[in-house]
Amino acid sequence: MTSRPAVHLAVPVDDLAAARRFYGEILGLEQGRSTDHWIDWNLRGHQLVTHLVPAASAAAGTSDVDGHRVPIPHFGLLLASEEFHRLAERLRAAGVEFLIEPSLRFAGRPGxxxxxxxxxxxxxxxxxxxFADESQIFTT
Incomplete structure (x- = not known):
């Protein structure tokens, strides 16, 4: 059996039903195992676990990136262009509020x-x- 590196990420949530709706229905992630205090999600072969932590607070600060105040900490995925835009429309249709609207960053530059x-x-x-060119993900 060949294995590939995968990421395990655990995040706090204060409502598992809301997490199930958001991660399962809105983002479309496949649900794995669960209990009454956590849910495993398949994040493209990576394990994302939402853990029930009452009164969880994830906000720590922001960082300036190409004219935007980026929230820290954060996590996510790299998607193909068509999938990125389909997800943006699905989020809009679900009434999700964007911190930073879908936008083009580093236009005409590496990355x-x-x-x-x-x-x-x-x-x-x-x-x-x-990315416009996936070979530039780590380009400086």
Whole structure:
């Protein structure tokens, strides 16, 4: 059996039903195992676990990136362009409020990318992005 590196990420949520709706129905992630205080999600082969932590607070600060105040901490995925724009429309249709609207960052420069930021119902910041050229993900 060949294995590939995968990320395990645990995030606090204050309402598992809201997490189930957001991560399962809105983001479309497949649900794995769960109990009455956590839910596993398949984040493209990576394990995302939403843990019930009453009164959880994820906000720590922001960082300036290409003219935007990016929330710290945050997590997310790199998507193909078409998938990025479909997700943005699905989020809009679900009434999700963007912290940073879907926008083009670093236009015409190495690492050009579409990006968007929003929060889950517990306040965890998420970023989804799509690079114009995936070979430039780590280009300086």
């Amino acid at each position: 050009e990318q579409w990006t968007m930021f929003f929060r889950d119902p517990a306040g965890n910041a998420l970023e989804f992005k799509s």
